[in-house]
Amino acid sequence: MSNKINYSNSSKIHESIFSRLKRRIFRVLRQIKKEFRLLRTDPLNLLIALVVPPLIIWLFGTMSTSASKVVPIKVSIVSYDSNSYINQDNYTIITTWDNYSKMYLEAVEKSKYIDLKEFYDASKDIYAMETARDKLRDGKIECIIVIPVEFSEFLTTGLPGIIECVPDTSNFVYIQDRLNAVEDSIDIFVEDNNLDPEYVSMEYQEFSIPSNYNFRFNYNMTMLFSFMVFGISTVLSILVVVQEKPIPRLLLTPAKRYEILTSKFLTYTIVLALQIFLILTSALLNGLYLRNGLLSAIDLYVALFMLGFVGLSMGIFISTVSKTKTEANQLFFAAFIVILLLSGIFVPLGSMPEYLQIIAYILPLSHGEPIIRGILSKGKSVVGFDFFSLLAVSVVCIFLSFVIIKRKRYEV
Amino acid sequence: MNSGDSSQLMVNVEHLTVSFAEKQVVCDVSFEVKAGEIIGLFGISGAGKTTIVRVLTCQIDKKNWEGNIRITNLDPAKEKEHAKILSNIGYVPQLEELNLYFELTPMANIETFASTYGLKSKSAKKIAQELFAILDIPKDTWKKPLKKMSGGEKKRVSVAIGLIHQPKVLFLDEPTTGVDAAKRYDVLSYLKKLNRQLGTTMFLITHDMEATLICDKSAILRNGKLLEFDTNDRLISKLPSNGLIVRLTIKDLNEEKLTIIRRFVPIKKILRVGNEIIEIFMENFEENLQKLIQYIIENDLEITSMSRDTASFRRFFQIRIQDEEEKEKKLEESEKIKEDKE
Numbered sequence: 001m002s003n004k005i006n007y008s009n010s011s012k013i014h015e016s017i018f019s020r021l022k023r024r025i026f027r028v029l030r031q032i033k034k035e036f037r038l039l040r041t042d043p044l045n046l047l048i049a050l051v052v053p054p055l056i057i058w059l060f061g062t063m064s065t066s067a068s069k070v071v072p073i074k075v076s077i078v079s080y081d082s083n084s085y086i087n088q089d090n091y092t093i094i095t096t097w098d099n100y101s102k103m104y105l106e107a108v109e110k111s112k113y114i115d116l117k118e119f120y121d122a123s124k125d126i127y128a129m130e131t132a133r134d135k136l137r138d139g140k141i142e143c144i145i146v147i148p149v150e151f152s153e154f155l156t157t158g159l160p161g162i163i164e165c166v167p168d169t170s171n172f173v174y175i176q177d178r179l180n181a182v183e184d185s186i187d188i189f190v191e192d193n194n195l196d197p198e199y200v201s202m203e204y205q206e207f208s209i210p211s212n213y214n215f216r217f218n219y220n221m222t223m224l225f226s227f228m229v230f231g232i233s234t235v236l237s238i239l240v241v242v243q244e245k246p247i248p249r250l251l252l253t254p255a256k257r258y259e260i261l262t263s264k265f266l267t268y269t270i271v272l273a274l275q276i277f278l279i280l281t282s283a284l285l286n287g288l289y290l291r292n293g294l295l296s297a298i299d300l301y302v303a304l305f306m307l308g309f310v311g312l313s314m315g316i317f318i319s320t321v322s323k324t325k326t327e328a329n330q331l332f333f334a335a336f337i338v339i340l341l342l343s344g345i346f347v348p349l350g351s352m353p354e355y356l357q358i359i360a361y362i363l364p365l366s367h368g369e370p371i372i373r374g375i376l377s378k379g380k381s382v383v384g385f386d387f388f389s390l391l392a393v394s395v396v397c398i399f400l401s402f403v404i405i406k407r408k409r410y411e412v
Numbered sequence: 413m414n415s416g417d418s419s420q421l422m423v424n425v426e427h428l429t430v431s432f433a434e435k436q437v438v439c440d441v442s443f444e445v446k447a448g449e450i451i452g453l454f455g456i457s458g459a460g461k462t463t464i465v466r467v468l469t470c471q472i473d474k475k476n477w478e479g480n481i482r483i484t485n486l487d488p489a490k491e492k493e494h495a496k497i498l499s500n501i502g503y504v505p506q507l508e509e510l511n512l513y514f515e516l517t518p519m520a521n522i523e524t525f526a527s528t529y530g531l532k533s534k535s536a537k538k539i540a541q542e543l544f545a546i547l548d549i550p551k552d553t554w555k556k557p558l559k560k561m562s563g564g565e566k567k568r569v570s571v572a573i574g575l576i577h578q579p580k581v582l583f584l585d586e587p588t589t590g591v592d593a594a595k596r597y598d599v600l601s602y603l604k605k606l607n608r609q610l611g612t613t614m615f616l617i618t619h620d621m622e623a624t625l626i627c628d629k630s631a632i633l634r635n636g637k638l639l640e641f642d643t644n645d646r647l648i649s650k651l652p653s654n655g656l657i658v659r660l661t662i663k664d665l666n667e668e669k670l671t672i673i674r675r676f677v678p679i680k681k682i683l684r685v686g687n688e689i690i691e692i693f694m695e696n697f698e699e700n701l702q703k704l705i706q707y708i709i710e711n712d713l714e715i716t717s718m719s720r721d722t723a724s725f726r727r728f729f730q731i732r733i734q735d736e737e738e739k740e741k742k743l744e745e746s747e748k749i750k751e752d753k754e
Contacts, residue, residue: 023530030527034513034520041515041557249511252469252503253528253577254495411471412505412585 027255031263032270035240039271049236049275053228054282060224061286064217072115073181074140076132077105079147080122100152100161100193107189108145113181117141136168143167143178145185155195209377213289218376221288223345225304226368229279231336233272233308237315238332240264241405242322248410257405264316265398272308276301291379299375299382306382306390307371310364313397320401320408339363364393420447421482422581422613423468428479430463430472430636437463438477439636445629447580450607450614452623454729455633461617463636465583468615469503470494484580499529502579502612506586508566511573514559518549518569521558522576529577536576543572546609547602564595568602575606581613588620600626621726632729634736644725651731652680653697655723658704661688663714676707681731688716691727 039046081101108114117140120128132144146164155161163186167178189195209215241247241264250260280301290296318335322328340346342356343365349357360366367386374380423445430438438460445451453461466472467481470488484500486493505511512521519537526536544554547568553561558569567587574582587603588596604626607614616623624630624644632640632647640647648655662669665688673690674682678700681693694700701720708715723731 026530027528030524033527034516034524037516037520038513245509246511246513249503249505250525250528252471252498252501253525254499254530255528411466412469412503412510 024256024259028259028263028266031255031260032267035263035267039267045236049232049271050278053232053275054278056224056228057221057279057282057286060220061214061217061283064214064220072111072113073142073178074115074117075108075143075145075181076118076120076135076141077108077116077145077147078120078122078128078132079105079151080149081147081151082123082149083152098152098156100155101147103193104147104151104163104185104189107192108185110188110192111181111185113184133166136166139168141168142174143182145182161195209289214287217287218289221283222369222373222376225279225283225372226307226343226365227340229276229304229308230311230339230365230368232275233268233311234315234318234332234336236271237264237268237312238318238322238328239325240268240316241319242328243319243325248412251410252412257408258402261316261320261402261405265312268312268316269309272305272312276304276308279304288376290376296375296379299380300372302382303371303375303387306387306394307364307368310390310394310397313394313401314364317397317401317404320404339365342366344369361389362393364390421445422447422449422484423615424480424482425464425468426480428464428467428477428481430460430467430477432476437636438467441479441633441636441638443631443638443641445613445615447613448607448611449628450604450616450626452627452630453615453617453633454619454621454624454630456619456733458635459633460636461633462585464633465585465615465617468581469501469583470497499577500580502574502577502582504570504574504582504584504587506589508563508570508590511570512558512566515557517555517557518544518561518572519554521569521573525573526576531577539576539578540572543575543606544569546605547572564591564599567591567599571602571606575610575612578610579612581615583615583617585617586619587616588618588623596620596622597625621724621729624725630725632732634733639732639736644728648723648725648728651723651728652693652695655693655728656697657691657693657721657723657727658697658701659685659689659691659719659721660708660715661686661717662690662708663688663716665690669713672711672713673708676704678704683727683730691723693723693731 079101081099083095083099083101105116105119108116117135118132120132122128125131129144129146132141135141136144144166146166148162148164151161151163153159163182165179165182167175167182169175209218241261247260251257280297284290284297290300292299314335315332318328318331322331342352342360342363344360345365349360349366352360367389371382371384371386371390374384374386375382421444423443425444426442428438428441429436437458441460441464453464455461463472467477467488468483474489474491481488483497486497486500488494488497503511508514513524516524519540522540523533523536526539527533531539544551549565549568549572553565558566561569567590571584571587574584584603588599591599600623603614603616606612607626616627627644629641629643630647631638662673665684670682670684670690673679673692676694678694678696679692680695683691683693685691692704694704705715705718
């Protein structure tokens with residue numbers, strides 16, 4: 001062979017630290033090239049990594065936009081209101097008060113958020129409330145508005161009028177919508193009848209989403225970002241070590257174990273950076289509200305990158321510790337369920353037993369939602385307790401991965 | 413072209429003993445290999461062939477082995493010398509999936525492995541082209557994913573990867589396994605060709621006795637012990653009458669007839685190699701052959717065919733292992749008697 005390889009010659013010469021470092025960097029870069037080549041040969045994997053997340057965001061954006069269209073809620077009104085009383089002296093019915101329940105009914109009919117299905121006069125139908133409750137149970141209506149007996153009397157005499165609202169709370173997602181619709185009818189009622197504004201429920205909304213943005217999209221994205229970025233980056237990396245069969249053979253060359261692992265971390269970090277960029281772009285194009293504009297966008301990019309990096313570190317850790325692909329998949333599934341359960345989404349962290357709270361704070365997803373909500377709604381900086389917690393989890397996972405791969409038995 | 417300095421000692425193994433926990437898997441093995449030699453490591457499973465190679469390729473921790481070893485004048489006992497040893501040796505595993513990225517092209521595979529030795533793409537490709545030409549890897553497959561190549565082609569790419577950095581010593585684990593019978597000889601002849609052209613010292617770990625055709629020396633291992641290490645001719649010459657055999661076909665051959673033949677005193681060994689075929693080793697072959705035939709005829713045994721030959725390495729291996737088994741059996745029996753007496 002005419003091309004004589006330099007390696008055997010150079011091995012005789014004393015090598016400086018610089019030249020050794022240069023060769024190691026060269027090897028890592030070539031390993032990265034190999035990783036990208038392998039990624040390219042698996043288009044489905046690339047599709048999951050790069051195309052699916054922005055598509056999910058787009059889907060969510062579309063869903064949220066259509067969800068913000070007015071869909072009137074189905075309501076029954078049960079009125080106990082009485083604007084008359086019986087004179088005990090001559091047993092005649094005397095109408096004294098203004099008929100405010102009739103006026104409220106008119107306001108309900110005006111509201112675009114309410115589709116009035118039935119009106120029950122409980123003074124004539126003693127089973128009115130039970131009938132309405134049955135309809136609520138059957139899903140024929142979504143809310144019962146109850147007008148109490150002194151409604152007209154109180155309003156006529158200048159006392160506060162009370163309206164009771166019984167929404168279907170079996171699905172918490174819709175509760176707020178139902179209460180808002182009833183509130184809209186009260187607004188109309190108060191305005192039409194020139195009642196004192198003190199009757200309207202007042203609330204001061206801190207950190208609310210401006211009306212020209214989609215609050216539902218923003219609210220959902222807070223959770224979706226955490227799960228999606230963490231989940232997809234973990235799934236993408238759980239097999240990178242365990243499924244690469246020629247690793248033992250690579251170790252029969254001057255390539256070092258840490259070089260192989262470093263190249264994997266770097267490759268998937270580059271993929272992650274691109275993935276986050278696409279996710280963020282998709283979210284912004286779908287109308288994501290950022291309180292501090294560009295600054296928040298940068299913070300959000302860093303936060304999402306950090307969340308993805310934790311997922312990546314955990315994925316590679318799982319891949320390093322597992323002996324087979326099945327083991328890696330099962331380990332990921334078990335870990336993901338625990339992380340999900342202790343993320344604070346199902347049960348608030350504060351209401352968990354103390355020992356579970358400690359575990360929850362070690363796990364990454366309990367930091368994902370607060371860090372993203374802080375950036376999106378409150379304009380907070382990414383740097384803080386949650387960020388450093390995520391960083392710490394990544395560092396621990398990376399450290400353990402290197403320790404395990406160093407000790408792992410590879411034989412050809 | 414590296415022709416290899418034949419006087420140079422490439423591998424020197426002295427009193428190698430390998431143990432895992434309390435189990436000794438290699439026991440006091442010594443041999444030396446000169447530059448450019450092809451060595452065949454033969455033995456049934458568990459003989460210790462792979463373990464020896466694992467020690468030589470720095471895969472087994474020093475705490476598990478004892479002995480003095482030099483490979484390309486370096487010491488695998490010293491961790492600092494591992495990188496240099498690994499850059500001086502090549503390895504071709506038994507299973508291609510352990511050596512190749514099936515999704516990538518042969519050239520991409522070559523680049524990946526070559527880079528670990530510090531070789532840049534351009535030089536790696538140039539060397540690969542030369543190796544691929546020697547190994548007859550069709551040019552139209554160079555840029556196709558390996559998964560589309562045949563088993564034989566994959567094996568040859570695997571060999572090319574093992575040689576990409578021009579190693580001084582190449583280890584091949586079962587190079588003919590998984591290759592169909594017709595192509596086995598091709599693989600062996602490619603290896604011989606590479607050995608001649610590049611002067612690479614080669615170790616073949618194999619069960620395939622056909623591999624001995626290209627081996628300069630063969631090592632026979634059993635239960636971690638090195639039974640033999642020599643050239644094939646010298647090994648065969650250790651057999652009675654320098655390995656000369658008479659192959660006879662006896663009509664309706666059975667145990668009774670075999671017992672009759674065994675009674676012929678000069679016979680040293682009879683191997684039944686077919687239903688009616690036997691191979692006979694005896695003392696003073698030329699002198700006794702005529703007498704043997706006469707003896708058989710006199711005993712009313714019908715010879716339907718007869719030929720004389722020299723024993724193959726396969727026969728030597730078979731006899732050597734059988735002898736060792738018998739020796740061990742006798743030893744066990746005598747130890748048992750001793751124990752019973754005690």
